[in-house]
Amino acid sequence: MQCVKKHALIYERGNIGMRIGFIGAGIISHTHAEAIKKIEGLTLVAAAEVLPERLKDFAEKHHVNTYIDYKEMVKSEVLDAVAISLPHYLHKESAVFCAEHGLHILLEKPMANTVEECAEILKATRQSGVVLMICHVQRYFSTNVAAKKIIDSGRLGKLVSITDVRNINYFVQSRPSWFLKKETAGGGIVMNYGVHSLDKIMFLTDSKVMHINGIIGKQMPNYDVEGHAQILLQLECGVTAVISYCGYNVPPINETILYFTEGTIKLHTGSELWVNQGDGYERIPIHSVGDQDAFAHQWQDFFQVVENGANNKNNGDYGMEIISSIEQIYNYCGFKNNIE
Numbered sequence: 469m470q471c472v473k474k475h476a477l478i479y480e481r482g483n484i485g486m487r488i489g490f491i492g493a494g495i496i497s498h499t500h501a502e503a504i505k506k507i508e509g510l511t512l513v514a515a516a517e518v519l520p521e522r523l524k525d526f527a528e529k530h531h532v533n534t535y536i537d538y539k540e541m542v543k544s545e546v547l548d549a550v551a552i553s554l555p556h557y558l559h560k561e562s563a564v565f566c567a568e569h570g571l572h573i574l575l576e577k578p579m580a581n582t583v584e585e586c587a588e589i590l591k592a593t594r595q596s597g598v599v600l601m602i603c604h605v606q607r608y609f610s611t612n613v614a615a616k617k618i619i620d621s622g623r624l625g626k627l628v629s630i631t632d633v634r635n636i637n638y639f640v641q642s643r644p645s646w647f648l649k650k651e652t653a654g655g656g657i658v659m660n661y662g663v664h665s666l667d668k669i670m671f672l673t674d675s676k677v678m679h680i681n682g683i684i685g686k687q688m689p690n691y692d693v694e695g696h697a698q699i700l701l702q703l704e705c706g707v708t709a710v711i712s713y714c715g716y717n718v719p720p721i722n723e724t725i726l727y728f729t730e731g732t733i734k735l736h737t738g739s740e741l742w743v744n745q746g747d748g749y750e751r752i753p754i755h756s757v758g759d760q761d762a763f764a765h766q767w768q769d770f771f772q773v774v775e776n777g778a779n780n781k782n783n784g785d786y787g788m789e790i791i792s793s794i795e796q797i798y799n800y801c802g803f804k805n806n807i808e
């Protein structure tokens with residue numbers, strides 16, 4: 469198999485380690501690049517990006533060989549793995565291409581725009597035997613890990629329900645325009661943040677979605693993606709959750725509240741954590757916050773899966789399961805028929 473041949477190069481090169489190529493050098497790629505630099509055994513060697521200015525900027529910051537065409541990069545460079553951080557509609561074709569060329573893949577969320585596309589990616593990665601990890605990053609945030617420890621300790625009794633609220637001015641100029649088109653992003657705030665909410669809820673509860681539906685809405689006449697939504701779901705473990713998004717001109721918040729029989733957890737992913745067990749909230753000290761450490765933990769995990777066959781919790785089946793839930797919400801709302 470092609471990937472076995474390429475993977476063997478890791479050992480031949482000795483301390484160079486796993487050679488990584490980047491596909492897409494946009495906003496999030498820099499967070500990945502900085503994370504990779506923290507991990508011994510990972511080497512960032514090349515990047516492909518269609519916008520020359522971005523490519524130049526990436527090369528200057530991270531010292532890599534550059535390509536406009538990712539297919540040329542894959543064919544010309546000796547790589548072991550790729551990090552794909554492209555607009556959503558390009559996830560399928562790029563992941564399939566890299567799998568066919570024997571490269572392990574860390575693919576940004578959402579896995580793809582539809583379950584059908586996810587299935588094509590899964591088929592290609594299984595056929596070539598490469599590792600596919602989806603960047604569901606929630607399990608790597610220290611705040612979320614600390615929250616899970618409290619849940620698992622049982623000190624707050626039984627977890628019964630969750631509310632997850634994310635409000636942000638979604639339709640801002642700084643957001644890459646492809647995010648605001650159904651054709652390129654697959655949807656709006658639900659596609660983009662729904663994958664994070666579902667990943668967070670499934671990670672915290674160790675459970676899967678059993679039922680899901682919701683109402684989405686569009687208030688921005690110039691855009692064909694939804695800007696607000698309320699989603700209701702029930703997990704296999706019996707816990708129920710409500711996810712609420714408002715993407716208009718409102719104060720930002722990213723807050724998850726977990727209700728137990730004996731208390732409450734208030735979680736701000738990547739920043740703060742509080743516990744209530746009677747009187748008021750007690751703030752829980754967190755040793756590291758923010759994206760950087762979470763992304764580094766994710767790359768460490770990816771490395772372990774490729775090198776040592778460690779359990780891949782964010783595998784393609786998990787990514788597809790999440791897209792299936794998102795599709796169910798859109799189908800429930802008749803979104804595909806443009807019902808507002």
Ligand SMILES: NC(=O)c1ccc[n+]([C@@H]2O[C@H](COP(=O)([O-])OP(=O)(O)OC[C@H]3O[C@@H](n4cnc5c(N)ncnc54)[C@H](O)[C@@H]3O)[C@@H](O)[C@H]2O)c1
Nearest residue numbers: 492493494495496516517518519553554555576577603644
């Ligand atoms: N895990 C997270 O927390 C997180 C955070 C932000 C974004 N993301 C995800 O990362 C991905 C990228 O998001 P972003 O915010 O960086 O977007 P972005 O628009 O800043 O980056 C995408 C880049 O891909 C480039 N591109 C487009 N077509 C290309 C092609 N054929 N070949 C090479 N490059 C091409 C674009 O020019 C752009 O620079 C999305 O899937 C997004 O949902 C994940």
